[in-house]
Amino acid sequence: MQNLIIQMSTIxxxxxxxxPNELExxxxxxxxxxxxxxxxxxxxxGSGKTTLMNIxxxxxxxxxxxxxxxxxxxxxxxxxxxxxxxxRQVGFVFQNFNLIPRTNALKxxxxxxxxxxxxxxxxxxxxxxxxxxxxxxxxxxxxxNELSGGEKQRVxxxxxxxxxxxxxxxxxxxxxxxxxxxxxxxxxxxxLNREQGKTIILITHNxxxxxxxxxxxxxxxxxxxxxxxxxxxxPG
Amino acid sequence: xxxxxxxxxxxxxxxxxxxxxxxxMLGIIIGISSVIGIxxxxxxxxxxxxxxxxxxxxxxxxxxxxxxxDEHPAMGPFGSLHNIDxxxxxxxxxxxxxxxxxxxxxxxxxxxEDAGSGxxxxxxxxxxxxxxxxxxxxxxxxxxxxxKGRGFFNRDIEGMRNxxxxxxxxxxxxxxxxxxxxxxxxxxxxLDDEILAFNIIGVYEYEVSPVMGLTxxxxxxxxxxxxxxxxxxxxxxxxxxxxxxxxxxxxxxxDSIALATQAEDFMNRYYANNPDYRVTAMSMxxxxxxxxxxxxxxxxxxxxxxxxxxxxxxxGVMNIMLVSVTERTREIGxxxxxxxxxxxxxxxxxxxxxxxxxxxxxxGIIFGAILGYIGSLLVGMVALPSLSSIALSVGFxxxxxxxxxxxxxxxxxxxxxxxxxxxx
Numbered sequence: 001m002q003n004l005i006i007q008m009s010t011i012x013x014x015x016x017x018x019x020p021n022e023l024e025x026x027x028x029x030x031x032x033x034x035x036x037x038x039x040x041x042x043x044x045x046g047s048g049k050t051t052l053m054n055i056x057x058x059x060x061x062x063x064x065x066x067x068x069x070x071x072x073x074x075x076x077x078x079x080x081x082x083x084x085x086x087x088r089q090v091g092f093v094f095q096n097f098n099l100i101p102r103t104n105a106l107k108x109x110x111x112x113x114x115x116x117x118x119x120x121x122x123x124x125x126x127x128x129x130x131x132x133x134x135x136x137x138x139x140x141x142x143x144x145n146e147l148s149g150g151e152k153q154r155v156x157x158x159x160x161x162x163x164x165x166x167x168x169x170x171x172x173x174x175x176x177x178x179x180x181x182x183x184x185x186x187x188x189x190x191x192l193n194r195e196q197g198k199t200i201i202l203i204t205h206n207x208x209x210x211x212x213x214x215x216x217x218x219x220x221x222x223x224x225x226x227x228x229x230x231x232x233x234x235p236g
Numbered sequence: 237x238x239x240x241x242x243x244x245x246x247x248x249x250x251x252x253x254x255x256x257x258x259x260x261m262l263g264i265i266i267g268i269s270s271v272i273g274i275x276x277x278x279x280x281x282x283x284x285x286x287x288x289x290x291x292x293x294x295x296x297x298x299x300x301x302x303x304x305x306d307e308h309p310a311m312g313p314f315g316s317l318h319n320i321d322x323x324x325x326x327x328x329x330x331x332x333x334x335x336x337x338x339x340x341x342x343x344x345x346x347x348x349e350d351a352g353s354g355x356x357x358x359x360x361x362x363x364x365x366x367x368x369x370x371x372x373x374x375x376x377x378x379x380x381x382x383x384k385g386r387g388f389f390n391r392d393i394e395g396m397r398n399x400x401x402x403x404x405x406x407x408x409x410x411x412x413x414x415x416x417x418x419x420x421x422x423x424x425x426x427l428d429d430e431i432l433a434f435n436i437i438g439v440y441e442y443e444v445s446p447v448m449g450l451t452x453x454x455x456x457x458x459x460x461x462x463x464x465x466x467x468x469x470x471x472x473x474x475x476x477x478x479x480x481x482x483x484x485x486x487x488x489x490x491d492s493i494a495l496a497t498q499a500e501d502f503m504n505r506y507y508a509n510n511p512d513y514r515v516t517a518m519s520m521x522x523x524x525x526x527x528x529x530x531x532x533x534x535x536x537x538x539x540x541x542x543x544x545x546x547x548x549x550x551x552g553v554m555n556i557m558l559v560s561v562t563e564r565t566r567e568i569g570x571x572x573x574x575x576x577x578x579x580x581x582x583x584x585x586x587x588x589x590x591x592x593x594x595x596x597x598x599x600g601i602i603f604g605a606i607l608g609y610i611g612s613l614l615v616g617m618v619a620l621p622s623l624s625s626i627a628l629s630v631g632f633x634x635x636x637x638x639x640x641x642x643x644x645x646x647x648x649x650x651x652x653x654x655x656x657x658x659x660x
Contacts, residue, residue, distance in 0.1 A: 054654055059653050059657075060654055079578070083576065083577040083578075084575065085574070086572075086574065088575070092573050092574070094657070098566065098569075098570040099570075100567055100570065100571070101567070102251075111571070112574045113576040114241055114572060115576050115577075115580060116575065136388020161286065199621065
């Protein structure tokens with residue numbers, strides 16, 4: 001129980017598109033994740049992966065079901081609490097990096113700490129450590145448009161680590177990268193998982209990358225299956 | 237997340253779009269500089285008018301006879317009451333009693349008797365003069381500056397002597413500007429029906445009075461006052477035993493407006509049973525106050541009109557902030573994903589709009605001060621914007637920033653992070 005970081009049961013998500021129509025994207029997801037796991041969620045586009053990730057990352061709320069993230073009951077939390085959870089418990093890594101274009105790498109990494117109220121000196125210190133960890137200390141004064149895709153993603157990973165979150169949620173982190181830089185990013189995730197014990201959830205449609213993780217879950221038409229289950233339901 | 241962080245964020249946002257920020261500020265710059273400019277010129281103008289009026293003596297109270305059916309008081313020494321019966325005039329005894337009654341509150345009593353006007357001639361040259369009979373207190377009360385010679389002493393008044401004070405303008409016209417050589421000279425003055433001879437004992441500095449300065453006569457032909465002892469003037473005028481008006485000066489510490497009312501009541505006791513005349517007192521200070529009030533009202537009204545441009549500027553700020561929020565939708569989504577609360581986002585955009593307005597306001601104050609300086613130079617009294625108008629402008633700029641920044645900032649704050657992250 002102490003080791004469980006995510007406990008989801010029967011999560012349902014519906015979108016209302018005009019009065020009579022509602023679109024149910026998630027049909028009842030059960031998911032438990034232990035601390036220190038590196039797991040991947042695979043599935044084709046439109047299967048509901050990103051919707052599930054938004055709910056896991058407390059960016060969105062489930063329509064039904066219960067979700068406990070690191071001992072916090074998400075459905076009971078106020079919006080302000082959700083902001084704080086995203087800030088401290090979750091580190092997002094996006095496919096298209098989402099760095100703030102006007103500021104340099106260092107300031108981008110400092111951003112989550114700024115919202116957490118860390119003072120300027122401590123913030124800069126930690127941001128430099130993190131950039132050194134991802135091998136970007138040489139380029140910390142460059143703006144995102146002066147960085148290559150792989151460099152941007154490394155900055156984004158450093159930013160995700162800023163407040164030492166409980167989980168890292170990576171949505172297609174290598175989707176915009178060539179295979180060589182994608183490899184570098186994946187190695188970084190392995191390193192974080194191995195050396196710092198970070199829980200990492202990788203969302204991808206690349207089964208090769210998914211194969212590197214400890215557990216593979218498959219999203220199919222709004223339902224989540226273990227690898228074994230998938231093979232059982234869809235033989236061949 | 238404190239104000240300093242917000243200012244830094246906002247500053248980065250503005251730097252990214254310098255030209256746009258500057259154009260947005262233009263509305264605020266124009267609005268604030270016109271308000272500041274108008275207020276400054278207004279204070280210069282009112283300073284110039286009150287300065288001229290004060291030079292006539294701010295503590296002066298003019299007490300004048302007034303016909304009961306006529307509501308316009310005989311103003312000052314040149315007011316004329318025609319065909320007045322000498323028994324109605326203000327007497328030396330009344331003035332003496334007034335001085336005794338108010339004692340230290342009155343520091344000077346000035347008597348003036350109009351004795352007609354004419355031309356002083358010397359060796360074919362001429363100068364126009366108005367003859368004014370005055371007492372010893374007149375020069376002090378009316379702050380007349382002597383440049384050469386002396387003023388009047390009691391012996392001049394009591395002896396009905398014929399020593400006179402002339403203006404430096406008259407000296408220019410008749411003596412080629414040499415005041416020293418004019419002293420002791422005989423001055424022949426031609427009136428309508430008589431020719432008088434005086435002896436110049438002093439020269440005073442002629443000042444264009446704000447009221448008299450508007451006459452159309454040429455510089456050469458301006459009538460300047462020729463001061464002679466009041467007793468001498470009376471002898472010339474036919475030995476009338478009183479005055480139509482006189483001026484007293486209140487001591488610096490005295491409320492001259494209150495003193496005017498008290499003096500009027502005191503003097504009117506002599507006229508309680510007079511069917512034709514009564515006395516009115518008017519203090520220069522109350523005149524100054526009403527002039528200032530009118531000037532103040534005019535400049536405030538003008539600045540309000542100029543202030544309309546500030547509202548237009550504010551709408552410009554709101555417009556550009558809405559554009560900015562739309563442009564930065566993804567950034568807002570990212571910030572929210574990284575833990576920014578709604579109020580963090582709102583604060584960031586409100587501070588940005590406040591900074592646009594504040595910088596615009598400061599530039600506007602500088603331009604307004606320059607405009608106001610030039611404008612007030614033209615009205616003759618150099619003025620700089622007052623601290624209060626600067627403080628007001630800064631405050632008003634910030635208020636515009638908050639007011640017109642709130643709606644766009646709130647729109648940003650309430651964006652759904654998922655929608656915002658998906659925005660292309």
